[in-house]
Amino acid sequence: MTTGTTTVCDATVPNPWTSTVGSGDGGPDDGRTVEVQSGAGVVVGNASAVSFAGVGNVLSNSGSLTATNAAAIGFNNSTGRNRVVNTGTGVIQADGTAIAATGGGALDFINAGLVTGNVVLGAGDDLLDLSGRIDGSVDQGAGNDTAILRAGGTLTGALAQGAGNDRLEVQGGVVNGATTQGAGEDTAVLSAGTLASLDQGDGVDSLQISGGSVTGTVQQGNGTDNFLMTDGTLGALLQGDNYDSFRMTGGRIIGAFEDGDYASVRSRTATTPR
Structure with a gap:
């Protein structure tokens, strides 16, 4: 009606x-x-x-x-x-x-x-706020996009934020495919949840990890990048070219840490920069 x-x-x-x-x-x-x-x-x-x-x-x-x-x-x-709101009983x-x-x-x-x-x-400048399930992939296209992954959220495919100054907040849940932020001044904040991998693309990127995990490799691309880790787990970290900053006070990087130009490590679980 x-x-x-x-x-x-x-x-x-x-x-x-x-x-x-x-x-x-x-x-x-x-x-x-x-x-x-x-x-x-x-x-x-x-x-x-x-x-x-x-x-x-x-x-x-x-x-x-x-x-x-x-x-x-x-x-x-x-x-x-x-604006589209798909509630807990909604199916698309x-x-x-x-x-x-x-x-x-x-x-x-x-x-x-x-x-x-x-x-x-x-x-x-799109927004994805995910606490439910998407059986597929998400492509946010160009623009200054934001993606928030909450507890219980599941994305079975990839998350592509495209070119632009993007923001990713992982507060829980899981992305089973690759997560890419594209070229631009991108920010990623992980406090819980799981990503299969993360590629921030070229540009001045920032990554803060206080929990959760990236099971594969994190790539920050070309640009003056910043990395701060206080907890959580990464498979590996590649910071790319230019003068990058790395600070780690907790958590674990299982594999290689490469291309860090300025590194401050205050944890026995860190790997040695190469």
Whole structure:
């Protein structure tokens, strides 16, 4: 049911709804709110379940959004910001790409539920806040992106933040694929959780580790990089070229530590710089 700029999908007949919610590329859709309640579903074949071209739109899903031959959710905004909240009961699924955002605008995606398929975002300053599960990969595209991985969060594929001044906060959970931040002045903060690997790319990068683990190799790339470790575990650390700073007061680096130009080690668990 749609009233003004608000659409509510509930579990009453017809359920599931079989047409796209939103006008898609035929927009613009600005300032719309869509709520898919628990027990409700939108199932579409050759088009997205929800699709907007515009800014200021908010989608809250506690039910299920499914597309078989398209992205389940599609956004196209050249400026501004849209928002998707997938609650703990929410399911978003598609063959291939589950969420597709294009243009230079931004998307905030908060996921506490289940996503089956990849998440591909545009060139804006995007946000990923993950406490649920994504069976796929996430590509945040170019822009100054932020990714927050919370306790219980699982990403079975890779996380790519793209070029830009990106920020990664790992407070728990796991990323099974490679994590890359791309070129730019990137920051990563690990206090818990597990990454398979981390490549911060070229630029002035910063990495702070107070817990958790990176099972593979951390690469900071070319640039004047900073590294601080007080706890946790790394497989190996490669700081790259230029004058890098390394400080370690706790934790463990299992393999090699290379390219550290200024190193301060106050822990017996550190390896020797090469």
